[in-house]
Amino acid sequence: MSQYEEKRDSLDVKKDISTLEYMAQDDPWAFNGKSEEWHAEYNKKLLRKIDFRMLPLLSYMFLVSYLDRSNLAQARLGNLQQDLGLHGTQFNTATSILFVGYLLMQLPSNLLFTRVKPAIYLPTVMVIWGVISGCQAAAQNFGGLLAVRFLLGFAEAPYFPGAVYMLSTWYTRAELSKRFAFFYAGPALANMFGGLIAAGVLKDMDGYRGLAAWRWLFIIEALMTVCVAVLAYFILPNFPHTTNWLCEEERAYAQWRIANDIGESSADEDDSNKGLLHVAKLAVTDYRTWIFVLMQHCVLLSQTVTFFFPSVVNTLGYGNIETLLLTAPVWVATFLLNLLVMWSASRTNERCFHLCASMALTIAGNIMLISxxxxxxxxxxxxxxxxxxxxxxxxxxxxxxxTFPRPLGKRAAITALVNMIGNTSNIYGSYLYPSSAAPQYVFGGATIAGVGVVCMACAITMRFILVRENKKLDKVEREGDFTLAPSLSVKERERRDLARTGFRSEASWMFYGTIDQFIKKA
Structure with a gap:
């Protein structure tokens, strides 16, 4: 019996527009009765449409988003610091303040995103941050630059979580890893193109129309952002149930396959709909949440060098233009490694060892920098x-x-916590690379190497936790008791519900199979 035929007796679900949760519905298109061959062919055809319509645009929008937040690092090599009279750690503060605005807008923007059309909302915020980014060219002193950078972070905050959520409404979890690899190529490509664009602008446009080259850099990249935003108004789709560029059957199938993947039609679904306080409690009382928060915090702290990378490369002794050109091959290599790691992680359904290998590379790089x-x-x-x-x-x-497939509300709350608290590292991480610490940046390099070790320890700990949890799920499945009695603890109810579906965490490819095994039994 095929994996699709096995789902005939299970509940179909649809998305409730008011809560963005899932509930039982009929199957007017009889997707449950289709053959595996039909599903394979139809799914392939639909994915081609989705990939072509959405993935390149979202990736490019993320590229210009990262370009606008990180171009201060390139402008620094164009005498921005001297022209604005910045001294001490003021440049670091101007970098850091962006993330204060970014964090303050995270929760309001996430709540608003569930109530508006992404095809309107995302391009609109993009126009806003593009205009604000261009205003950096008008800064005359430290105070002006600080105000614009704060507003830029505030305006950019909705894009990343909104785009990630939007991707999750179109792609199954098995499909997301590869799509995230292309989507998150934006930062690497932004740094690569940013260095090349800055090299050209700083070399040839200084004094043009009476403006310093670094001011032209902000203006040109802001215009790029606004142009992409205008294009997005006409191309970017909405959610599967509200989009208008698919036929009725394709819209229904797009919703059906995501609903089947999430399997939120569980007996424990009521726990997802008891309100924000309830799902927040489920999230904060699960100790695994805080291990992921710490891991994300460490990883994002190790990325803060991105915002000072041209200055770090400048310590090699080359001129400013040569320095900007030298940054490009670094980010090309980073882009290629991103694709390779995510392909391998998706292929093997393994996370721990891939994360440890990545952080080991970062640790080695920082040790080489300082020694x-x-x-x-x-x-x-x-x-x-x-x-x-x-x-x-x-x-x-x-x-x-x-790791947290259901309830859906708990998964969303944990994702928000991991991203919000993780991003606080960018606020103080901006002070790890002051100009006074050049050329070795001993404190910054040693700190990043240390948090890399902490991150690896958390990943290994999480792997052992998930292996143990998988064994408990095996035991529940063998016993065959999936009743969710009210007297059971929340954790036991969750465990029985997951065991019923056959779900196992991605702890190790040697012990557990792919997420498709979860889909087959859900």
Whole structure:
């Protein structure tokens, strides 16, 4: 019997627009009765449409988002610091303040996103942050730059969580890993293109129309952002149930396959609909949440070098234009490694060892930065610093939903906690690379190497926890008692519900199979 035929007796679900949860519905298109061959062909056809319509645009929007938040690092090499009279750690503060605004807007934007059309909301916030980013060119002093950077973080906050949530409404969990690899290629490509664009602008546009080259850099990249936003108004789709570029059958099938993947039509679904306080309690009382929070915090802290990378490379002794050009191959290598790591993690359904390998690369790079004075090995260390942190971030991004599949509300709350608290590291991480610490940046490099070790320890601990939890799920499944009595604890109810579906966490490919096994038995 095929995996689709096995689901005929299970509940179909549909998305409730008011809560974005799932509930039982009829199957007017009789998708449950279709053959496996029909599903394979129809699914392939639909995925091609979704990929072509949405994935390149979302990735490019993320690219310009990252370009606008990180171009301050390139502008620094164009005498921004001298022109604005910045001294001490004021440049670090201007970098850090963006993330204060970013964090303050996270929760309101997430709540608003569930009530508006993404095809309107995301391009609109993009226009807003593009205009604000361009206003950096008008800054005349530290106070002006600080105000604009704070507003930029505030305006950029809705995009990343909104885009990630939008992807999760179109793709199954088995499909998300590869799509996240392409989506999160944005930062690496932004740093690569940002360095090349900055090299050209700083070399040829200084004094053009009476403006410094670094001011032109902000203006040009802001115009790029606004142009992409206008294009997105016409191309970006809405959610599967509200989009208008698919036929009625395709819309129904897009909803059906995501509902089957999530399997939220469980007896424990009521727990997802008891309100925000209830799902927040489920999230904060699960100790695994805080291990993921710590891992994400460490990984994002290791990425703060991104916002100072041109200055770090500048310590090799090259000129400003040569320095910007030298950053490009680093980010090309990072982009390629991102794709390789996520392909391997998806292929093997393993997260722990991939994350540890990525962080080991970051640790090695930081140790090389602070301990070696030779130009060649130091540059290699800078490659490793950049290449390790980004794949680790994407691994956590996919590991969390695969560890907490249901209730849906709990999964959403944990994802929000991991991202919000994790991003606080960017606020103080901006002070790890002051200009006074050049060229070795001993404190920053040693700190990142240390948190890398902490992150690896958390990942290994989580792996053992999930292996143990999988064994408990095996035991419940063997016993065959899946009743969810009210007298049971929340954890036991959750465990019985997961065991009923056949779900197992992605702890190790040697012991447990793919997420498809969960789908087959859900």
């Amino acid at each position: 070696i004075h030779l130009r060649g090995p130091r540059f290699l260390g800078m490659f490793f610093m950049a290449m390790g942190a980004q794949p680790a971030f994407m691994i956590i991004l996919t590991w969390v939903p695969n």
